[in-house]
Amino acid sequence: MKRILLVEDEYLEREALKMILSSKAQQYTIIGEVDNGMDAIEFVKEHEVDIIFMDIKMPKLGGMEASRRIKEINPAIAIIIITAYNDFELAQSAIKYNIDDYLLKPTRPKLIYEALENIVSKISYKNILKQDSNPTDIKEKLKRNFLQGDYIKAKENLKELHHTKFQSAEEAHTILKDILITLSSIANGFGIDVDKQLQEEVKRRLKNIMSQEQYLQILDLIFEEIFQVIIEEKRVKYPKEMDYALQYIEKKLTHNLTLEKVATYMNISPHYFSKLFKAQVGINFVDYITQRKINQAKEMITTTDHSLCSIAYALGFNEANYFSKVFKKTTGLTPSKYREQFKETQNETNKYLQRATPQIYGKWIV
Structure with missing residues (x-):
C-alpha cells in the first residue's frame, strides 16, 4: 500500500482529493495533510x-521549491504537482526538479488514477533495479549498523544481501566471508561469546568454499544470536531511550509480545510506558505491533511461496482466520487477494519492462 501526503492550502481541494482517493483505499492510504511547503518538508x-x-501556490513556501528540497531529502518520493497553470516553463521546471507528474485543476478522477498507476509502475521498476545494488555498499552499511547495534537497519541490510545479484561466485565468497569474519570480530568487541557449537560450525565452513545460500544461512544464524545479547543486555547506547524499546520489539516481534513485557524490559510501569510510547512513536503500542507484523506479512506473502497459514503462525498469530481478518482490516485485502494482486502487478511490470518503450508522464516523455 502506497503512503500519500497531501500538500494543499485550500481545504475544499484537499477534501476533493481525499474523496477521489478513498475509492482506491486498498492501494493507497493518506498518512498526512499539510497546507504549506515548509510543513511538507518537516x-x-x-x-x-x-x-x-x-x-x-501556497503560503510560506511554494510547491516547486518544496519539491526540490524534498527530492534532496529523499529522491525516491514521487511528487505530483497540481496547478491551475499550463505553460511550457512549468513543464521545464518540473523536469529540472525531477517532479514525476503534474495535473491541471480541476482534475478529473480518471487522470489522478492514471498518474498514480504510472508512478507505481516507475516505483516497481526502480525496485527491480535496486536488486542490482552494489554488494560492497550493502556490506559497509551492514557493518556500520551492526557496530551501532541497530538491529532494525542491519536486518534490512541483511535482507538486501539475500536479494543481491553478485557478479560471480568468487565475489559472493569474498564479500560474504568478509562479513562473517567482521561479525565475529564485532561480537568479540561487544564482549559476546557466540555459541561454541556455532563458532565451530562457522570456522569449519570458512575453510571451504560455500554457496551463496550456505553463507547467508550461517550469517542469519550468527546475526540473530549476537543481536539477542546486544538487545537483551543493552550492550549499546542508543540516542533515544525509546530506541531500546523499538529494537526489542523488532527482535521479539514474532513472540507473544505484550506491553507489560516491553515495559519490564524498559524498567518502567506499563501505564507510563504506554503514554510514553504513544507520545514518542505517534501511535499506540498495539497498533504499532499490528503494523509491523502486517508489514512483515506483506513481505513474506510477496517474496515467498509459504502458505498463508505458515506465515500467520510464523508471525505469532494463533489462528490463520484471525490473521486474515487483521490483514484485511489493515490493508483492505485478504492475504490471498493481496498475493494475487501482487502477482498481477508483477506480470504487468514485466510486460512494461519488456516493451521498453518511452512512457508519457503528464506533459513530457521520459
Missing part, C-alpha cells in the same frame, strides 16, 4: 512517504 523528515500531491 513531515517527510519524520515519516515514510511514497507519493506527494503538491499544490504549486
Whole structure:
C-alpha cells in the first residue's frame, strides 16, 4: 500500500482529493495533510512517504521549491504537482526538479488514477533495479549498523544481501566471508561469546568454499544470536531511550509480545510506558505491533511461496482466520487477494519492462 501526503492550502481541494482517493483505499492510504511547503518538508523528515500531491501556490513556501528540497531529502518520493497553470516553463521546471507528474485543476478522477498507476509502475521498476545494488555498499552499511547495534537497519541490510545479484561466485565468497569474519570480530568487541557449537560450525565452513545460500544461512544464524545479547543486555547506547524499546520489539516481534513485557524490559510501569510510547512513536503500542507484523506479512506473502497459514503462525498469530481478518482490516485485502494482486502487478511490470518503450508522464516523455 502506497503512503500519500497531501500538500494543499485550500481545504475544499484537499477534501476533493481525499474523496477521489478513498475509492482506491486498498492501494493507497493518506498518512498526512499539510497546507504549506515548509510543513511538507518537516513531515517527510519524520515519516515514510511514497507519493506527494503538491499544490504549486501556497503560503510560506511554494510547491516547486518544496519539491526540490524534498527530492534532496529523499529522491525516491514521487511528487505530483497540481496547478491551475499550463505553460511550457512549468513543464521545464518540473523536469529540472525531477517532479514525476503534474495535473491541471480541476482534475478529473480518471487522470489522478492514471498518474498514480504510472508512478507505481516507475516505483516497481526502480525496485527491480535496486536488486542490482552494489554488494560492497550493502556490506559497509551492514557493518556500520551492526557496530551501532541497530538491529532494525542491519536486518534490512541483511535482507538486501539475500536479494543481491553478485557478479560471480568468487565475489559472493569474498564479500560474504568478509562479513562473517567482521561479525565475529564485532561480537568479540561487544564482549559476546557466540555459541561454541556455532563458532565451530562457522570456522569449519570458512575453510571451504560455500554457496551463496550456505553463507547467508550461517550469517542469519550468527546475526540473530549476537543481536539477542546486544538487545537483551543493552550492550549499546542508543540516542533515544525509546530506541531500546523499538529494537526489542523488532527482535521479539514474532513472540507473544505484550506491553507489560516491553515495559519490564524498559524498567518502567506499563501505564507510563504506554503514554510514553504513544507520545514518542505517534501511535499506540498495539497498533504499532499490528503494523509491523502486517508489514512483515506483506513481505513474506510477496517474496515467498509459504502458505498463508505458515506465515500467520510464523508471525505469532494463533489462528490463520484471525490473521486474515487483521490483514484485511489493515490493508483492505485478504492475504490471498493481496498475493494475487501482487502477482498481477508483477506480470504487468514485466510486460512494461519488456516493451521498453518511452512512457508519457503528464506533459513530457521520459
